[in-house]
Amino acid sequence: MRSPLLAVLLLASAPACSEPSEPRGSTTFTPAELSLFAELRTNGGTAQVLVTLLGDGTSVTLENPDRLSLEAPGGPAQTLVPGGFGYVAQLETTATEFDLVFSRGSERFVSKLVAPPPFSIVVPSATASRASPISIHWDAADGTFETWLDVTAPCLSWPISRYFVEDPGVYAIQPADLAIEPGTMDCDFRVWVTRSASSGTIAPGLGAAPAPGGMQTRSILIPTSP
Incomplete structure (x- = not known):
């Protein structure tokens, strides 16, 4: 399968039974109980990250004071917003390494996102x-x-x-x-x-999750x- 993250998101969004249920808010869980699944995509000029949060095996929605942001080292930052099956952000940049930050109040949990080398x-x-x-x-x-x-x-x-x-x-x-x-x-x-490639790392203090994926496209x- 070309995108493991998509499979995770589809499974997370599928109902466990015939009765529909609303996703629980992120503050229901401690950071250690939240699993973060992330995929970075870049075409050399635009970088996009797709993220979903799971808690107890089900989709979780962000709620105050929790926040996700994508940050390029020494460059711009963008808050993730709801999109598709999870949360997305996009930056106009040629960078290939990023920080994905989960914040809860003054606490910061920094995961590393790494795209494969650029090419022409x-x-x-x-x-x-x-x-x-x-x-x-x-x-x-x-x-x-x-x-x-x-x-x-x-x-x-x-x-x-x-x-x-x-x-x-x-x-x-x-x-x-x-x-x-x-x-x-x-x-x-x-x-x-x-x-x-899967070459990023999830921040210590967050729940277990696969290494973030990275994709470089031309x-x-x-x-x-x-």
């Missing part, structure tokens, strides 16, 4: 022929990262998706990969490369012709 994608500079392999290169990372490559286009009957246990830094779209109606002329391919367009 290199594709053919001229319009690429779909009759030949189309090479895609990006900066291979030192260390082990899970990597996904996705290719979408209006002319593709279905997207191309590839998963790599280790970051290879290169991939070639083969003509046999392409499901395109005969007679299709020019078509732009959108390539997405996502590098993922995208580029490839004009193609028959």
Whole structure:
């Protein structure tokens, strides 16, 4: 599964029985009873964090005086707000390391969020022929990262998706990969490369939770012709 956090959020939001129940407030629990699940995503210019809180295995809503904030070292900070299945914040920054702060009054619990190394994608500079392999290169990372490559286009009957246990830094779209109606002329391919790792740490004093995940994503367009 591409996003472990999403699975956690879906499970946390599912009712345990047929009777619906409202999430309990965070002040019902001590900090040590609150489990924080976090995922950091960045595209090199914008960083976003998605967080959910669990208490006793169920979703928890933040209530005063509790607060979550995302802070870039020496840079801006943003309070997390409700969004989707949990809480979100977004910063315009190129940073790859952040503090995720859970505050209760004067107490601060600082978790560390770390994104994989940034990279750039290199594709053919001229319009690429779909009759030949189309090479895609990006900066291979030192260390082990899970990597996904996705290719979408209006002319593709279905997207191309590839998963790599280790970051290879290169991939070639083969003509046999392409499901395109005969007679299709020019078509732009959108390539997405996502590098993922679990390398952050949850603050001491909070409940047990998996290491926060980090994702670094880049995208580029490839004009193609028959």
